Amino acid sequence: MTYTTVLPIWNATRGRFQKTVEGLPEQDLKLQLGKSTIASLIHHTAEVEYMFAEWFFCKSKSEEIAKPCFTNLAELVDLLSASNEYLLEAMIELPDEDWHKSMESPIGASTPLEAVGRLMYHTGIHAGQISLIQKNGQAK
Incomplete structure (x- = not known):
């Protein structure tokens, strides 16, 4: 299994997450349940994609990843798009x-193929959390 096999599966999962984020009302970014806000989950997802690119695909980012404003949907969408492109x-x-x-890796041994599976699972978990926070969260 290689990039051409993994790509359609990744794009289906990750593309759906991207569309969900792009469709969020900006005021929902502040919604919180426990310690998690919707904005922090989006930011975290992008950070993990950058980390996995380094850990499992040997691609190091030479510059610091800019931290977006957690109340600006466009900045978070841009960060998420950039992390996906970087991983691809x-x-x-x-x-x-x-x-x-x-x-x-810092989270244990995995093949790059297994790492992509873990990323798909990770993205799905956070998509569910975003939905849960939208339904039950409180404004921060």
Whole structure:
């Protein structure tokens, strides 16, 4: 399994998340349930994509990732788009034979293929949390 096999699956999952975020009312970014706000979940999702690009696809970001304003939907959408593009660039650069090689990371060993599966799961979890916060959260 390589980039061309993984790409449609990734795009289906990640594209749906992106559309959900793009369709949020900006005032919902402040909604909170427990310690999580919708804005913080969006930011966290982008951060994890950058981390996985580094940990499992050996693509290091040379500059600091700008922290967006957590009340500005356009900035959060831009960050999410940038992290996805960065991850896709990292995936396409990985040689086919490396997709099944286990790599050590701060969260344990995984192959790049397993890492993409973990990212899909991660994105789905946060999509569900955003929906839950919209239904039950309080304005921060």
